[in-house]
Amino acid sequence: MDMAEADQAPTIPQILARDALDRLIQILIEREYEVIGPRLRSGAIIYDEIESADQLPIGWQDEQSEGRYRLRKRQDDAVFGFAVGPDSWKKYLRPPKQVLWAARKNEGEIEFEPPAPSKKLAFLGVKPCEVAAIRTLDKVLLGGRYPDPNYAKTRQTALIIAVNCNDPAETCFCTSMQTGPTVESSYDVALTEILNNEGHYFTARSGSPIGASIIEALELKPASDEQCVEEQKRFEEAEAKIDRKLATDGLQQRLAANPNDRAWAEIADRCLSCTNCTQVCPTCFCTSVEDHTSLDGSKTERVQVWDSCFTGRFAELSGGQVRETTSSRYRQWMTHKLSTWIDQFGMSGCVGCGRCISWCPVGIDITKEAARVGVEVEAAP
Numbered sequence: 001m002d003m004a005e006a007d008q009a010p011t012i013p014q015i016l017a018r019d020a021l022d023r024l025i026q027i028l029i030e031r032e033y034e035v036i037g038p039r040l041r042s043g044a045i046i047y048d049e050i051e052s053a054d055q056l057p058i059g060w061q062d063e064q065s066e067g068r069y070r071l072r073k074r075q076d077d078a079v080f081g082f083a084v085g086p087d088s089w090k091k092y093l094r095p096p097k098q099v100l101w102a103a104r105k106n107e108g109e110i111e112f113e114p115p116a117p118s119k120k121l122a123f124l125g126v127k128p129c130e131v132a133a134i135r136t137l138d139k140v141l142l143g144g145r146y147p148d149p150n151y152a153k154t155r156q157t158a159l160i161i162a163v164n165c166n167d168p169a170e171t172c173f174c175t176s177m178q179t180g181p182t183v184e185s186s187y188d189v190a191l192t193e194i195l196n197n198e199g200h201y202f203t204a205r206s207g208s209p210i211g212a213s214i215i216e217a218l219e220l221k222p223a224s225d226e227q228c229v230e231e232q233k234r235f236e237e238a239e240a241k242i243d244r245k246l247a248t249d250g251l252q253q254r255l256a257a258n259p260n261d262r263a264w265a266e267i268a269d270r271c272l273s274c275t276n277c278t279q280v281c282p283t284c285f286c287t288s289v290e291d292h293t294s295l296d297g298s299k300t301e302r303v304q305v306w307d308s309c310f311t312g313r314f315a316e317l318s319g320g321q322v323r324e325t326t327s328s329r330y331r332q333w334m335t336h337k338l339s340t341w342i343d344q345f346g347m348s349g350c351v352g353c354g355r356c357i358s359w360c361p362v363g364i365d366i367t368k369e370a371a372r373v374g375v376e377v378e379a380a381p
């Protein structure tokens with residue numbers, strides 16, 4: 001979606017039959033988008049290119065808890081009946097590896113290679129917390145002090161087809177972060193999947209002129225009163241399913257005021273400094289730059305790669321290492337997400353997707369750990 005077109009008022013829903021989902025994908029392809037959507041791979045739901053609706057994870061659901069992610073077959077053929085997997089849209093907007101420039105030596109002359117052309121991407125199946133994560137990245141990488149031109153290039157033409165959550169995972173806490181389970185803005189089209197005795201269909205709302213033109217091309221019919229009631233029922237049921245909470249009242253100040261709390265050392269006893277939490281997080285944006293030169297010296301390239309505040313080298317400055325211990329690295333990560341991010345960007349750095357909980361190999365749960373920093377522990381009797 002064009003950022004200038006964000007936050008349009010939602011339209012009256014139209015009805016997209018389940019069988020017409022493939023037509024939506026074909027329209028996007030005809031409009032020269034590379035369509036990226038959820039797919040099954042290696043026992044997880046990941047994001048990759050799709051060319052037809054058959055490639056979506058039909059009839060699969062994820063089960064998640066601290067340090068655990070599994071897929072199971074559903075009793076129905078829901079297309080988007082899962083929460084979120086290890087991938088996020090960050091993979092496309094700020095890729096794990098991006099060549100910043102490359103040059104070759106040609107008969108003694110240095111020739112710079114032209115940058116790779118950027119693709120027009122359509123993201124299909126963006127969950128509400130992920131729409132919020134893209135909004136967060138926009139704030140940092142488009143509106144911050146150091147805008148990223150590569151991010152801007154991909155983001156400006158990216159189309160967002162959001163899908164409201166019907167089946168949040170046990171690890172989701174978007175209601176605490178006000179980012180879900182229903183999307184409210186910053187999308188081009190928002191779908192809600194409805195599967196009941198009456199049939200299998202989606203309500204579709206446009207959130208931008210491009211979204212409206214896609215819905216128009218699909219020649220849909222407006223939802224009936226009963227279908228609007230069904231849609232509303234899905235919104236309420238999804239919200240009621242989310243039990244996990246992050247208590248955000250006073251959290252920003254409490255974390256900032258307790259850099260020496262004993263909770264940090266206790267977390268560090270379990271934390272492996274493995275970086276999983278930062279890699280799966282849809283808003284962690286830190287990178288490093290590496291220079292690669294061919295052995296014969298004829299080619300060189302500068303590459304931006306994902307990095308993490310959990311690695312030793314990330315905190316190496318000219319005077320030495322500024323975060324030597326795991327406790328200081330975990331503290332940096334959590335206080336940035338939930339406290340100093342708000343100072344910097346006026347919003348939380350966490351959207352409540354729960355990925356860092358499921359993919360932490362030792363099951364460290366940001367909601368539980370944040371709740372105990374700076375809180376007096378009663379002595380045992």
Ligand code: SF4
Nearest residue numbers: 281350351353354356
């Ligand atoms: S900190 Fe964890 S829950 Fe929050 S956005 Fe990142 S991965 Fe999701």
Ligand code: SF4
Nearest residue numbers: 271272274275277360
């Ligand atoms: S909190 Fe968990 S996922 Fe993150 S670095 Fe520590 S062990 Fe790895």
